[in-house]
Amino acid sequence: MVEAVSISEAQVWNWLEDVPDPEIPVISVVDLGVIRNVDVRGDDVTVTITPTYSGCPAMSMISLDIELALARKGVNKVALKTQLAPAWTTDWMSSKGRARLEDYGIAPPQPAGGPKRCPHCKSANVQRVSQFGSTACKAQWRCNDCLEPFDYFKCL
Amino acid sequence: MSSDPHLVEFFLRQGDNALVLGHRLSEWCGMGPALEEDIALTNTALDLIGQSKLWLAHAAEIEGADRSADDLAFLRDAYDFRNVLLLEVPNADYGRTMLREFFFDAFQLPWLKALTDSTDDRVAEVAAKSAKEAAYHLERSAETVIALGDGTDESHAKMMAALDYLWPYVGEMMVDDDVDHAMAEAGVAPLPSAMRPAWDDTVNATFREAQLPRPDTKFAHAGGRNGFRHTEHLGHMLAQMQVLQRSHPGATW
Ligand SMILES: [Zn+2]
Numbered sequence: 388m389v390e391a392v393s394i395s396e397a398q399v400w401n402w403l404e405d406v407p408d409p410e411i412p413v414i415s416v417v418d419l420g421v422i423r424n425v426d427v428r429g430d431d432v433t434v435t436i437t438p439t440y441s442g443c444p445a446m447s448m449i450s451l452d453i454e455l456a457l458a459r460k461g462v463n464k465v466a467l468k469t470q471l472a473p474a475w476t477t478d479w480m481s482s483k484g485r486a487r488l489e490d491y492g493i494a495p496p497q498p499a500g501g502p503k504r505c506p507h508c509k510s511a512n513v514q515r516v517s518q519f520g521s522t523a524c525k526a527q528w529r530c531n532d533c534l535e536p537f538d539y540f541k542c543l
Numbered sequence: 544m545s546s547d548p549h550l551v552e553f554f555l556r557q558g559d560n561a562l563v564l565g566h567r568l569s570e571w572c573g574m575g576p577a578l579e580e581d582i583a584l585t586n587t588a589l590d591l592i593g594q595s596k597l598w599l600a601h602a603a604e605i606e607g608a609d610r611s612a613d614d615l616a617f618l619r620d621a622y623d624f625r626n627v628l629l630l631e632v633p634n635a636d637y638g639r640t641m642l643r644e645f646f647f648d649a650f651q652l653p654w655l656k657a658l659t660d661s662t663d664d665r666v667a668e669v670a671a672k673s674a675k676e677a678a679y680h681l682e683r684s685a686e687t688v689i690a691l692g693d694g695t696d697e698s699h700a701k702m703m704a705a706l707d708y709l710w711p712y713v714g715e716m717m718v719d720d721d722v723d724h725a726m727a728e729a730g731v732a733p734l735p736s737a738m739r740p741a742w743d744d745t746v747n748a749t750f751r752e753a754q755l756p757r758p759d760t761k762f763a764h765a766g767g768r769n770g771f772r773h774t775e776h777l778g779h780m781l782a783q784m785q786v787l788q789r790s791h792p793g794a795t796w
Pocket residue numbers: 505506507508509510530531532533534535
């Protein structure tokens with residue numbers, strides 16, 4: 388018999404902190420800002436997710452990863468809800484997530500619309516290569532000092 | 544609740560425009576003239592196909608005929624599509640592909656921004672999401688039109704040929720019909736013709752920098768957004784886009 392364990396919403400948030408973004412594994416889905424709500428009723432858990440880009444193929448992966456992560460904690464009744472409004476914005480990315488992005492070599496989003504500095508050598512002498520990059524959320528930039536190319540997480 | 548045929552039609556138009564252009568752009572996958580261009584086009588295609596899925600899901604729901612967004616995308620025939628003709632004509636070369644996308648983006652950005660004030664929450668939500676992506680699309684397509692128009696003699700000549708071919712198709716985006724009037728009265732959407740000043744401003748400013756002349760002709764092909772008469776190209780495009788679902792109904796991966 389499985390013992391009835393009561394779980395709290397805070398606990399679920401904590402567990403979700405350990406679910407990595409499938410495309411940028413150094414940040415969690417919580418850091419990314421796609422988890423809009425967690426609702427626990429008895430042993431029913433509802434997680435509300437908002438998509439980043441409309442066509443982002445990582446969204447179905449994120450849903451699956453969340454279900455699996457919660458199942459490993461013994462939560463089997465998980466409902467995933469998608470919420471479109473308000474539309475996801477990079478403003479929802481946590482400051483921890485931003486710092487980790489930079490450590491990983493991806494310049495974090497800036498309201499000015501371009502990276503503040505090169506994530507490698509920290510030079511501000513940077514140049515855009517293309518507004519589109521390896522995934523829907525990134526642009527390609529290059530550093531004119533260390534000459535390294537790098538990804539910039541676009542503001543949305 | 545009984546379904547509102549005008550509203551279904553409205554959602555289909557939004558979804559089909561995004562789907563057909565998204566598919567056309569995806570045809571460049573692996574064939575772009577440079578790696579950055581290939582990546583940009585396929586990412587744009589991804590955004591558009593994602594947006595299309597949102598619009599078509601609502602169309603299917605309002606229609607109430609037990610069809611899904613996928614059913615609408617993959618199991619309808621050419622005469623049931625409601626995209627403007629501009630978006631279904633073949634890509635031809637890179638210049639024509641980018642000029643076509645620019646003409647659409649220049650309409651779509653102000654259009655989506657206006658739709659965020661819709662009385663229909665579903666319209667406002669999808670528009671708010673899509674408008675953010677459309678801003679990146681327009682920025683890039685306008686820059687590319689300028690680079691090619693004001694580029695070499697060869698790139699300029701190709702852009703002139705693309706302009707001659709595409710110009711007669713742009714008018715259809717901004718001609719109002721019964722569905723548009725019904726939507727405007729219900730506060731769902733403004734009239735497409737109301738986008739004309741914004742579209743003209745964007746096109747005129749971009750063309751000045753691109754060294755491209757604005758053609759005088761006001762002739763406009765029509766028949767796509769009301770499904771009356773598509774070009775012969777749409778059927779060929781759908782044959783490729785739909786073959787998997789037609790040959791293996793319900794296939795998933
Ligand atoms: Zn550097």
